[in-house]
Amino acid sequence: MISSLWRRAAAELLGTGLLVTVVVGSGIAAAQLSPDDVGVQLLENSIATALGLGVLILMLRPISGAHFNPVVTLADALLRGRSWREVPVYVAAQLVGAVGGTELANAMFAVPPAWSVKHRATTPHLLGEAVATAVLILLIFLLARTGQTYAAPAAIGAYIGAAYWFTSSTSFANPAVTVGRMFTNTFAGIAPASTPGFIAAQLAGAAIGLGLPVVLVPASRARAADAVIPERTLS
Numbered sequence: 175m176i177s178s179l180w181r182r183a184a185a186e187l188l189g190t191g192l193l194v195t196v197v198v199g200s201g202i203a204a205a206q207l208s209p210d211d212v213g214v215q216l217l218e219n220s221i222a223t224a225l226g227l228g229v230l231i232l233m234l235r236p237i238s239g240a241h242f243n244p245v246v247t248l249a250d251a252l253l254r255g256r257s258w259r260e261v262p263v264y265v266a267a268q269l270v271g272a273v274g275g276t277e278l279a280n281a282m283f284a285v286p287p288a289w290s291v292k293h294r295a296t297t298p299h300l301l302g303e304a305v306a307t308a309v310l311i312l313l314i315f316l317l318a319r320t321g322q323t324y325a326a327p328a329a330i331g332a333y334i335g336a337a338y339w340f341t342s343s344t345s346f347a348n349p350a351v352t353v354g355r356m357f358t359n360t361f362a363g364i365a366p367a368s369t370p371g372f373i374a375a376q377l378a379g380a381a382i383g384l385g386l387p388v389v390l391v392p393a394s395r396a397r398a399a400d401a402v403i404p405e406r407t408l409s
Contacts, residue, residue, distance in 0.1 A: 183263045185238035187271035189230050193242050194275030194354040195282075196226035201362035202283045215361060216338060224335025232327040240326075243348040244268055245380040249311050252384060254318070265350070272354025280358055290356055290363025294343065295371035302343035303372050304379035309333065310347045311383030319391040349373045 200222035204215040231240040241247045247264045250256040280287055313333055317323050337345030346352045346364070352372045355364045364372065 179260060179263060182238040182260075183267040185234045186241060186264050187267040187274075189234045189238070189240055190242040190268040190271035190350055190354075191275035191278070192271075193223075193227060193230055194272045194351055195279045196230075197223050197351065198276050198279035198355065198358050198360065198362045199282060200226075202279060202285060202358075202360050205361040206283075216344070219361065220335045220338035220344075223338065224331040226331075227334055228327040228331030231330060235326070238264075242268060242271075242350070244350055245307060245311065245348070245376055246314060249315065249380060249384050253315060253387070268350035269353055272350040273357055276354040276357040280360075285358065285360060287357060288359040290359045290365050292359075292363045293365045293368050295368035299343045299368075300371050300375040302341035303346060303375035304382070306337045306341045306343060306345035306347040307376040307379030308383035308386075309337070310345075311380050312386045315384070315387035316391065319387050343372070343375075346372060347376060347379075349376055352376070 197219070201215070201219045204218035208214040208218065227242075230242065234240045239250070241250065241264060244265045247256070247261055247268070251258055251261050277287060279285075310330070310333065313329060314326070317326055317329060322329075334345060334347070337347065346355070349372075352364060352369055355362055356366045356369055357363075
């Protein structure tokens with residue numbers, strides 16, 4: 175069956191990889207097309223990311239649930255009862271996919287592989303990452319608990335597109351994406367020294383976001399849902 179763990183892991187690797195390819199590739203293109211206007215660069219990057227993420231969720235959620243994000247996978251295990259044996263498989267696939275997606279974007283634009291030198295780990299950036307991740311987890315699990323998962327592709331894509339602008343960190347909100355973006359010294363990159371702080375902020379934000387759906391929609395009122403973004407079993 176297509177829902178076996180290795181196929182779900184392959185979907186997570188592919189989805190995370192393509193997501194990071196969209197983020198990094200559109201960032202490189204934006205810097206080339208609008209070299210003198212950082213605001214336009216961010217607009218181009220955020221629109222491409224929002225649209226690409228929505229498409230990837232729609233395409234791959236029937237197979238793996240379309241997490242593409244270790245904090246979503248951890249939250250799914252904690253709140254929805256996903257098997258803990260699947261968590262390290264999902265996370266490993268997401269990390270490998272993220273690095274591969276960055277290198278694919280670099281190759282498409284003939285950018286030499288290099289560590290990013292873009293330092294981002296200031297206190298405002300870390301606060302922005304905590305907020306971005308908390309609201310992302312809140313959004314995903316409120317959709318699940320209120321039976322509105324049909325809206326997930328559009329809602330999550332729209333939120334990430336908006337969060338590029340209203341958070342100081344431009345909303346990575348994803349440890350795998352953060353790791354992947356270390357490997358490109360371009361518009362979307364993040365310096366390795368900034369990565370631990372970003373991941374810590376993302377985990378803290380996820381913990382906050384994890385508690386809010388339980389408070390806002392108690393289990394007794396939650397509609398049945400198979401997963402965060404439910405996958406279906408396909409033959």
